[in-house]
Amino acid sequence: MHELSIAANILDIVLNEISSGNYKRITGLDIIIGDLSGVVGDNVKYYFEMLSRDTPAWDATMTFEYKKSKFRCNSCEKIYERDSFSILCPYCNSGGTVVESYTSLYIESIEVE
Numbered sequence: 001m002h003e004l005s006i007a008a009n010i011l012d013i014v015l016n017e018i019s020s021g022n023y024k025r026i027t028g029l030d031i032i033i034g035d036l037s038g039v040v041g042d043n044v045k046y047y048f049e050m051l052s053r054d055t056p057a058w059d060a061t062m063t064f065e066y067k068k069s070k071f072r073c074n075s076c077e078k079i080y081e082r083d084s085f086s087i088l089c090p091y092c093n094s095g096g097t098v099v100e101s102y103t104s105l106y107i108e109s110i111e112v113e
């Protein structure tokens with residue numbers, strides 16, 4: 001359940017943004033989630049909506065984009081993306097080595113009014 005603290009962090013960041021600029025409210029949030037972060041966007045959204053009640057971010061539209069980690073196959077050397085169920089090479093079913101990993105979540109952009 002670390003989505004609760006993630007949602008709290010996001011809220012801190014966007015509320016800071018509001019008070020440092022001269023903005024009335026947050027209208028949108030684009031968030032990027034790495035597939036190896038273990039974070040579920042829907043859970044973050046759920047907690048964010050709960051925590052942001054009575055703040056200028058309460059009706060922000062959240063969109064999530066998932067970044068997929070990339071692997072290089074140890075036997076055929078093709079580059080492939082990890083799918084949800086397997087990290088094996090989809091071409092030959094061998095194991096692979098991670099070449100690009102996305103393990104974190106970050107805020108891509110904030111829309112304000």
Ligand SMILES: [Zn+2]
Nearest residue numbers: 073076089092
């Ligand atoms: Zn392969």
